[in-house]
Amino acid sequence: MDEVNALIKRIIKDNDERAFNELIKLYYNEIYGFVYKQVLDKDECLDITQEIFIKVFLGIKHYNPKKASFRTYLYSIANNYIIDMYRSKQYKQRQKLVFEEYDMKSEDLSVLEELIKDEEITRLNDAVNSLPQTHSSVIRLRFYAECSLNEISEILNMNLSNVKYYLYQGIKLLQAKLKVGDYNEDITKS
Structure with a gap:
């Protein structure tokens, strides 16, 4: 946890891209797995996982370690992203096309x-x-x-x-x- 907080401080204070890459390495597989279990498509999963980490990077200044762990913060963003994705009309249309391709x-x-x-x-x-x-x-x-x-x-x-x-x-x-x-x-x- 101290390692994560140190990385976050470097990201916020110095906009340290290397620190953010280290943070991604710590959580990437976990978030990828969470997304993959829901979309079942490797390419789409890669895109969504990347989008989630972009949202994390853009919003990391709002993260408050006193409110929740970074993992909790990360899953909140991932969960909300998935909810928004399922609500989108584009997703629903894409799902119809998937079965027509077979x-x-x-x-x-x-x-x-x-x-x-x-x-x-x-x-x-x-x-x-x-x-x-x-x-x-x-x-x-x-x-x-x-x-x-x-x-x-x-x-x-x-x-x-x-x-x-x-x-x-x-x-x-x-x-x-x-x-x-x-x-x-x-x-x-x-």
Whole structure:
């Protein structure tokens, strides 16, 4: 944590690009993974991850280490970026085109299996996106970013009881939307 704060001070004080590159190295894979689990496209994921770090760089002067950890700050920006992306009309139009590109006459079973898998994941992502924003954010942070409930509480600036409530309600809503059975795993434990 001291290393991160030292890098941030160098970035803010001296506009040190090398310090920012070091900061990116510390968190890049984590944010890339968070984004990839939601978009499932390497090129798009690279672009989005880059955009998130640009937003971080441009707004880093507003970061307050007394309010939250840098990781919390970073996930807040990433989560908000993903929410905005899913809301955009361009994203919705692009999703329609993705499935039109596949040639369904192909006899290649692996392509068909991959398409079905992508379609199922897209269906899940669409269901998550259709949830109320707070529910959606909690679900994303818990399952895509694999944050603990305490981390989600910090990132979304809400108490732990509310995080558990929104997680439980979000899962119930997803089950109804996807018409699946109960989850065996108790995911409401930290």
